[in-house]
Amino acid sequence: MRLWIASSLTLLAMTQMSGGSMKRLAVALALGLFASSANSETIEERAAPCFACHGEHGQSETENTPSLGGQQSPYALIQLFMFREKLRVFEPMNDMAKSLSDDDLRSFSDFIAKLPKPKPPPEAPDAARMQRAEALVTKYHCNSCHHQDFSGADNVPRIANQREDYLAKTLREYKDNSRHGYDGTMADVMGAVPPEQISDLAYFIAHVR
């Protein structure tokens, strides 16, 4: 009960604030909630703070923040583990994951996998750009590990209809090795991709239907 009241407060606060301060508050509240989570709470209750940034129903409305819906559970587990161990550095997530047990990591990743898949943006994409971008996506064999429908499998993430800004950011980070993958596969793949092609790759994957 306490959790839901606090969540409502968060939402209320968010409607009255803007920009950075809103986000800071949301994260602070979420952290507070997360830390206070007791084992008696259901996973749905414990995951509520995640939605503050990652969006309810699996779809993120927050800049540079990934949608989590339908994510492959083994991939999600790896990311949560890496956040906990600070092998992937992003402070809010490092703080969120800090006190999670191995079983918590498993529960959250299984939960995330069951959220609804993100939907493509409602507006029709630019056909010419999609065609140009598809040629690149095909050329670089993104479908090789991520599968034809970009749903991924096991440790390979679902990328279909992920947020375009997050995709582009992530590909750039893999390219300059500022985001260390769990293994080196994406650094290896992106090594051969010119930076100016990243925005088209992200555009296609975000809009693919």
Add this chain to the structure above:
Amino acid sequence: MSAHSSPRSIVLAGVFVAGFAGIAVAQQTAPPAAPAQAAAQPLPPGSPLIGRPDNEAAQKLAPVAPPPLPAAPDKLPVAKLKAAPGFNIEVYAAGMANARSLALGDKGTVFVGSRLVDKVYAIINKDGKRTVKVLASGLYRPNGVAFHNGTLYIAELSKISKIDHVEDVLDNPPKPTVIYDNLPKDEAHGWKFIAVGPDDKLYVPIGQPGNNVLHDDAHGQIRRINLDGSGAEVVALGVRNTVGFDWNPETKQLYFTDNGRDWLSEDVPEDELNRLTKVGEDFGAPYCYQGNIPDPEFGWGHSCSEFTPPVGLMGPHAAALGMRFYTGNMFPKAYKNAIVVARHGSWNRSKKFGGDVVAVKLDKDGKVKSIEPLITGFLQNNSYIGRPVDVLQLKDGSMLVSDDYNGAVYRITYGKAKVATQ
């Protein structure tokens, strides 16, 4: 042979035509490239996906990543593993996420590297009790560990460091001191196995920075350095990715496993078992694989006869990794000076291959005579329940096997099963 050559010539023709179309498209201002044309555009040099065919079977293949959490001791698959007649396998230690290379200290401590997490572990044997602790953390891909004269050497992706008198400081280990970092930083094949040779030098491999690439002078080799990091010297060339080596106890020659390239075919090239007979030998990568297959891309203008052939083949995409000569007295005499090899198992093959520990017996010329299974069962119904990485002989002649999938180390014994004593 003809059955082989005709599909390949079609593929090559397709690449040529599509490559040509790609150039034509690039010359237009607004490229309306149809996906079908784009599919066969040449990949940029160095792409790990060069050679990957565009079909459904190939799309199913992707590198297998182990889970980041170690399996609980009661969830380890040891009951499903099958040992050769007379041999036994038991759990030696568990709870070490991504357990990889192994090294043995003088006082019985077993050191365990990792690749996907940031830790080096110590399995401490004290007063008949065995405990696991994290010896060092915050390291970057610390796959390699070697022990020599009281010092532990740790190989991260691009640096080698050491902890002196390590077994005296297990309770409060200092941060490792860097001794050598003149190494490339590539992710691909950047993780390292290391070992100290009979010449008291530390051997450090630097793999090719990709699946199949024309590498520069800093890659595709094995170097040796003095134990203070000085005097680096390249001893072997044309090495694609070796993750295990040891010295023949009789001839003192270096033997090393080397993983063959991906995407050439389901069945070839096979991984190599190589032998270094003199400094500076070239083992062929990326021009020639398994001693007799000129690479379809880089082999032109070369002959496999220019390179040192392997002394044996370890199976297609098998990922033959850690290997040690068996010098103990516990196993039957036939295993004396045989090489025990951990085959991590394939990903780039529809029907997976490997996922076992084998005994490789050599003939009097030092070449492979036979490869026999020692431990099987890591591969079940074409998926892995565990993946062996490295092997290590203990003083009592038993042999340890690390499993990076479950974060555990097993012990192989021969005869009536006994509890490890160290």
